[in-house]
Amino acid sequence: MSSIFEPEIIEVMEHSKSGQGKPTASLSTTEKEEIDREFSHYEDKGSVGLEALRIVQKHRGWVSDESLHAVSAYLDIPVAQLESVATYFQLIFRQPVGKEVIFLCKSASCWIMGCNRLQEKIQNKLQIKPGETTEDGIFTLLETPCLGDCDKAPVMMVGEEMHRNLTEADIDEILDNKANINRAEGCRHNHAEGSRHADKSAD
Numbered sequence: 001m002s003s004i005f006e007p008e009i010i011e012v013m014e015h016s017k018s019g020q021g022k023p024t025a026s027l028s029t030t031e032k033e034e035i036d037r038e039f040s041h042y043e044d045k046g047s048v049g050l051e052a053l054r055i056v057q058k059h060r061g062w063v064s065d066e067s068l069h070a071v072s073a074y075l076d077i078p079v080a081q082l083e084s085v086a087t088y089f090q091l092i093f094r095q096p097v098g099k100e101v102i103f104l105c106k107s108a109s110c111w112i113m114g115c116n117r118l119q120e121k122i123q124n125k126l127q128i129k130p131g132e133t134t135e136d137g138i139f140t141l142l143e144t145p146c147l148g149d150c151d152k153a154p155v156m157m158v159g160e161e162m163h164r165n166l167t168e169a170d171i172d173e174i175l176d177n178k179a180n181i182n183r184a185e186g187c188r189h190n191h192a193e194g195s196r197h198a199d200k201s202a203d
């Protein structure tokens with residue numbers, strides 16, 4: 001499984017300034033700059049918490065305990081407060097996920113319109129159950145309550161893209177496209193890495 005972490009993030013273990021005695025991974029300069037920019041949009045530090053978690057997740061793929069403590073220390077807000085924000089907003093991942101997270105709506109309208117059939121299709125195609133990630137690290141499947149598009153049920157989100165009025169054929173097309181894009185990106189990344197190593201050995 002290829003890394004979902006940006007190379008610039010260097011994990012430096014330090015003692016948490018939040019006073020809760022947990023080791024914490026430092027935030028990168030980029031993460032701090034992006035969090036600082038959010039301050040201009042919010043009145044108090046507490047409100048920036050969710051955005052700060054989103055920023056960390058964007059760079060690291062998910063929010064580990066260490067990352068949570070790092071945000072807590074940086075914003076000087078309690079870990080428990082951030083933890084409850086992370087728990088409430090299901091788009092904050094507290095464990096590693098695949099590059100593409102599938103949110104399949106399981107609420108009433110989508111259930112009436114056949115989301116169970118679609119779920120079976122996804123599970124068979126990817127060989128995973130809800131909460132699991134494919135072996136190649138590309139897809140994670142999650143069930144979710146109403147996504148707010150009930151009149152276009154059944155509905156699912158893949159990453160930040162909403163897919164509506166879904167059929168089983170759509171599932172094939174969407175997931176095949178995503179898999180191809182991710183594999184192509186993986187190949188480009190490996191090729192670039194190979195060239196870098198070749199350049200180094202030629203020096």
Ligand code: FES
Pocket residue numbers: 105106107108109110111145146147148149150153154155
């Ligand atoms: S029930 Fe699925 S979007 Fe509302």
